[in-house]
Amino acid sequence: MEAVRAHTTVVGRFKAMACxxxxxxxxxxxxxxxxxxxxxxxxxxxxxxxxxxxxxxxxLDRINRAEGKPFHVDEEMAQLLDFAAxxxxxxxxxxxxxxxxxxxxWKFDGSNxxxxxxxxxxxxxxxxxxxxxxxxxxxxxxxxxxLDLGGIAKEYAVDRAVALIAAESGAGVLVNFGGDIAxxxxxxxxxxxxxxxEQVDDAGKAxxxxxxxxxxxxxxxxxxxxxxxxxxxxxxIIDPRTGWPVADAPRAVTVHAATCTEAGFLSTMGMLSGRExxxxxxxxxxxxxxxx
Amino acid sequence: xxxxxxxDFKKKLTSAVCTLLGAVPAAQAAQAAEDAGKKWDIDAxxxxxxxxxxxxxxxxxxxxxxxxFSGNRALNVKFTLDAxxxxxxxxxxxxxxxxxxxxPSGSDSYVVQPGETPLDDTFKDTRLAVNGSWQQPVGRLxxxxxxxxxSKEYDFLSVGGNALLARDFNDRNTTxxxxxxxxxxxxxxxxxxxxxxxxxxxAGTLQPRQGGSxxxxxxxxxxxxxxxxxxxxxTQVNYSLSQNSGYLNDPYKLLxxxxxxxxxxxxxxxxxxxxxxxxxxxxxxxxxxxKRDVVSGDYRFFFDDWGVTSHTxxxxxxxxxxxxxWFEPLVRxxxxxxxxxxxxxxxxxxxxxxxxxxxxxxxxxxxxxxxLKHGWMFANGHELILKLEYYTTQGDDSPSEAIGVQRGLDxxxxxxxxxxxxxxxx
Numbered sequence: 256m257e258a259v260r261a262h263t264t265v266v267g268r269f270k271a272m273a274c275x276x277x278x279x280x281x282x283x284x285x286x287x288x289x290x291x292x293x294x295x296x297x298x299x300x301x302x303x304x305x306x307x308x309x310x311x312x313x314x315l316d317r318i319n320r321a322e323g324k325p326f327h328v329d330e331e332m333a334q335l336l337d338f339a340a341x342x343x344x345x346x347x348x349x350x351x352x353x354x355x356x357x358x359x360x361w362k363f364d365g366s367n368x369x370x371x372x373x374x375x376x377x378x379x380x381x382x383x384x385x386x387x388x389x390x391x392x393x394x395x396x397x398x399x400x401x402l403d404l405g406g407i408a409k410e411y412a413v414d415r416a417v418a419l420i421a422a423e424s425g426a427g428v429l430v431n432f433g434g435d436i437a438x439x440x441x442x443x444x445x446x447x448x449x450x451x452x453e454q455v456d457d458a459g460k461a462x463x464x465x466x467x468x469x470x471x472x473x474x475x476x477x478x479x480x481x482x483x484x485x486x487x488x489x490x491x492i493i494d495p496r497t498g499w500p501v502a503d504a505p506r507a508v509t510v511h512a513a514t515c516t517e518a519g520f521l522s523t524m525g526m527l528s529g530r531e532x533x534x535x536x537x538x539x540x541x542x543x544x545x546x547x
Numbered sequence: 548x549x550x551x552x553x554x555d556f557k558k559k560l561t562s563a564v565c566t567l568l569g570a571v572p573a574a575q576a577a578q579a580a581e582d583a584g585k586k587w588d589i590d591a592x593x594x595x596x597x598x599x600x601x602x603x604x605x606x607x608x609x610x611x612x613x614x615x616f617s618g619n620r621a622l623n624v625k626f627t628l629d630a631x632x633x634x635x636x637x638x639x640x641x642x643x644x645x646x647x648x649x650x651p652s653g654s655d656s657y658v659v660q661p662g663e664t665p666l667d668d669t670f671k672d673t674r675l676a677v678n679g680s681w682q683q684p685v686g687r688l689x690x691x692x693x694x695x696x697x698s699k700e701y702d703f704l705s706v707g708g709n710a711l712l713a714r715d716f717n718d719r720n721t722t723x724x725x726x727x728x729x730x731x732x733x734x735x736x737x738x739x740x741x742x743x744x745x746x747x748x749x750a751g752t753l754q755p756r757q758g759g760s761x762x763x764x765x766x767x768x769x770x771x772x773x774x775x776x777x778x779x780x781x782t783q784v785n786y787s788l789s790q791n792s793g794y795l796n797d798p799y800k801l802l803x804x805x806x807x808x809x810x811x812x813x814x815x816x817x818x819x820x821x822x823x824x825x826x827x828x829x830x831x832x833x834x835x836x837x838k839r840d841v842v843s844g845d846y847r848f849f850f851d852d853w854g855v856t857s858h859t860x861x862x863x864x865x866x867x868x869x870x871x872x873w874f875e876p877l878v879r880x881x882x883x884x885x886x887x888x889x890x891x892x893x894x895x896x897x898x899x900x901x902x903x904x905x906x907x908x909x910x911x912x913x914x915x916x917x918x919l920k921h922g923w924m925f926a927n928g929h930e931l932i933l934k935l936e937y938y939t940t941q942g943d944d945s946p947s948e949a950i951g952v953q954r955g956l957d958x959x960x961x962x963x964x965x966x967x968x969x970x971x972x973x
Binding site: 257261262263282283284286287289290293334335337338341342345411414415418424425426443444445513514516517520521538539540 | 556557559560561563564566567568588613615619621684687688690715718719775778870928
């Protein structure tokens, strides 16, 4: 962790969950600032270690290696799976934590590696939360299926960090884990935090500035990740129901909501809604920004 | 998917998120319980002070505790223990024959060799000081700190209280600070309070004492402004006024009364100072942050109604070559003029002034400090700080007032002292 004092705030930066993380604490007390950044960092690392799919032997990896056997999960994993189950239902199957397998066919590296339809079809056999047997305590995946909590964990970590900090101090904080952001506490001057919304095709330049006093924002989308067969460009958001990228998906969707988990779910849903993104997001009733 | 226009979707989503994050309070309660044990920030230090030529040495352990509470409130408690031993100049001038001085107790004496600065080696004391303060915001822009302090030595007791209000303005780029402190001291000198300007009596005989104890009141007021000039530069200006009244003498300090022709010491008398003192100080600090390093310069101008005027000029540089450690060299220059009633000695046969002191701290002198601090920051947030400081003073060794045998003797007891401190924060 690297922390500096910037005017009235202490700014801590570290790398976790494969992205740059930043925690800003509005305090005159350097040591309090450092302690709160530390709380956030430890939580980010804890969640990364437990739920990352790149760490052999962690809670997620053990589920993915159960090879069809029922697996008894701990309470926190159970809560995340409950959320995944409800998100799956709410989204009509669009938001699916078992869809990660499709990544084997779709390598979004800007090349023209559009997979053969048969390859996609084969992998589809391992996708679908409906195939998972989840009773609230024990999860049984069919052999070949894999769980990927990448679409939830980072937002969940942001919300957890804000809550843990609030338990320590009422100081105003802005937690930003790779663009998933939430504000907590109260700033001493009562002001909102200014959060820049990045324009996807012109990285670094803010397309808009959101005044975030409380609540969270999350962004989905990445203009650099696509494949093309020369005629069509396929963005990186895959519809788990078809195994193919969503047609006419926005380049990026940013949503403001009470919690980062909620904002993250809605922004992902915005992407998955393709050309209906705006319609869907208007229906959800939260503030949003769509880049096309 | 498209248009989901019913409220049901949003309600269900919020409920799902609440179920997930509802887990936080339970988990955080466990976390809070775990953290509760280490909510105190502890700062422990040991300072060692040594004056050259076997004069005073002191060892001072300090422990500071700080506990932060929600809403920017904090409690600070600091315990200091001082153990001093050694010898300190008693105010009498050196002369060419052995001198015998009565110890403050009146029952014993010590002898000082010809040509040597008379030092009272009775100096032994242990001081315990406790400071406490409570800090809390008042409204959105002000921070109030209320404090109390207590200090006890063998012959000295001090009790005080203080209040400090800091208010931010101008988007928090300006802070105005107001402070008020009150202190009540009582002195119970070993052997009683000497009668001012009375001659020191031989050990074992009737001592010139006027009572057992005396008291002193100190009222301090200060007003200050801190201004952020740029994201990297900050300046601070403080003015403080200190009103002292009561017993301001040093009961252990003497003056030599010398023969007007030979300069030989005829007798020694106890000092006497005015019973009030108004001190004014103006302090100016500039601090500039470079990329990682910080450079600070400060200047203090002081004057009082005793005729003492002083200037202090300090410069330090915090060099941070790595995230893990830093160095901070400092240099400080000090110069002061002498008090109106300062006398190297009194002359026998001449009228005795109402106020007179030969305390070397009230004469004109220059001081120079060189210091180096070195800090190590550990991965767990703990910090180790080592401090080394060397201080020397220079005064007039051969003042024009010297008479006869006093000429050629060193009449200003130069001070050379070293401070070593080890500090650990966790």
